Amino acid sequence: EDKVVQSPLSLVVHEGDTVTLNCSYEVTNFRSLLWYKQEKKAPTFLFMLTSSGIEKKSGRLSSILDKKELFSILNITATQTGDSAVYLCAVGSPFNTDKLIFGTGTRLQVFP
Amino acid sequence: GAGVSQSPSNKVTEKGKDVELRCDPISGHTALYWYRQSLGQGLEFLIYFQGNSAPDKSGLPSDRFSAERTGGSVSTLTIQRTQQEDSAVYLCASSSNRAQPQHFGDGTRLSIL
Known part of the structure; x- marks a missing residue:
């Protein structure tokens, strides 16, 4: 059965800290891994990763995929209170119509 | 529209009533997915549309749940004879392919009393 596991479940840091969020997966015929940020409502798309070892970067956020070890990390440097959210990892497989299989998320709280 | 639009944003109804939830995807997006997010749970897939057809309905939890899509655009998720366990946030997503x-x-945050 396809599954996605995220760790830690929650994280509390101070502004300026750097955090690393983890996502491991098992999926038949992997196509892509996606990261989303969910504050109060809609999950907001962050990154889509399809190839190993290629870092994707957007401002203070970056992510990388390891298809051999079946995991991805999301890094956030110089955290700000606005980074407080639940970060969701999901994988898609063309074998399964690319519906997304989600982890339960990591809740990040950044305090001033 | 600029983004995916869902209505209503909140729905409170009595157990046993039918509800309809609407999704208006990003213009031109042919793929449309419904998910459900229950308290303390991750997002769970319900149904996938490609155009107006639904090749994957494997996530619908019971025959009380149905969905349709018309004109390759708007989709409606219908829940008949609602039960308390149907209480959740129902999310719609679209992609260009x-x-x-x-x-x-x-x-849509659905609450069944």
Whole structure:
């Protein structure tokens, strides 16, 4: 059965800290891994990763995929209170119509 | 529209009533997905549309749940004879094709009394 596991479940840091969020997966015929940020409502798309070892970067956020070890990390440097959210990892497989299989998320709280 | 639009944003209804939830995807997006997010749970897939057809309905939890899509655009998720366990946030997502990122609407928060 396809599954996605995220760790830690929650994280509390101070502004300026750097955090690393983890996502491991098992999926038949992997196509892509996606990261989303969910504050109060809609999950907001962050990154889509399809190839190993290629870092994707957007401002203070970056992510990388390891298809051999079946995991991805999301890094956030110089955290700000606005980074407080639940970060969701999901994988898609063309074998399964690319519906997304989600982890339960990591809740990040950044305090001033 | 600029993003995925869902309505209503909140729905409170009595057990046993039928409800309809609407999703208006990003213009031109052919792939449309419904998910459900229950308290303390991750997002669970319900149904996938490509155009107006639904090749994957495997996530619908019971025959009380159905969905349709018309004109390759708006989709409606219907829940008949609602039960308390149906209480959740129902999220819709669309993408330009299956290999592209899915973009989510704000969801409908459904509460069954």
